[in-house]
Amino acid sequence: MASSNKTRMERLEEAIIYSVLIAIVVVTVQPILNLLAISLSDPARVPGMSGMDIVPDGFSIDIWKLLASHPAVQRGLMNSIFITLVGAILNVTFTAMMAWALSRKKLPLRRTLFVLILATIVFEPGIIPDYFVMRRLGLIDSYASVIIYKLVNAWYLIILIRFFEEVPEELIEAATLDGANAFQVFWRVVLPLARPALATITLFYVVYHWNDFLRPMIYFNDQDMWPLQVVLRQFVVVGDKAAIVGLQAMNNYEGASQIDLRAFRAGMILFTILPVLAIYPFILRYFTKGTMSGALK
Structure with missing residues (x-):
């Protein structure tokens, strides 16, 4: 009608x-x-x-069989999962704690700290100074070099600060009167309310770590530490067909020498995309929930 x-x-x-x-x-x-x-x-x-x-x-499905049995792809997949999982957990944890502290108006030097955070957005160092810092710290050929980089992203921090500022003070006061300490208020009251925002920045951090190839390529001299994106670059950009053909002798895979490099590249690109696409539905379902959903529990 x-x-x-x-x-x-x-x-x-x-x-x-x-x-x-x-x-x-x-x-x-x-x-x-x-x-x-x-x-x-x-x-x-x-x-x-x-x-x-x-x-x-x-x-x-010869391409997918080859991908599943290729040693470099297997190592790259495990490296990417480890870097993404550990990195995202640390990112979200430290970002949430820092955002909650900066959202409290009574925090000493709150405005100064906020200005310093904004300065990191405007004056972000380049890859060369980052490399010298990592080398000075002895983190070259260490997973920590790519995991702790931007442990707290300033943009995502601002998103959470603005979100936490909207949490009603009445809920915090009620939890405090019920005997909850500061950590319990943060864990049991604030975080349930922040699920939509946490889901958003979690997705951002996961995509960042999963797609990052520049810093692992620079910081990791050991090829066994390469994540999947660096392995993808080796096949797509460099065109390392020798690594594909060599699999025949390594794994006794029949027909590896007849595999077209273009087909292998197509499968490899999809192989790096599908894991991120698979987690989207599990994270996006939180986006539709209201910010007050956690207060009703």
């Missing part, structure tokens, strides 16, 4: 909006479908496929 009352101009505007959104979805999804089609195609037919194909030419 409501749609019948819309004017022709409103219906035209809706049609334009939907058309633009559909076009954006197509442009975004088509490259991913093309990579999927190439990775699932018969390796012998991959050279004849174009960048617009979204349907596999033949069907083969």
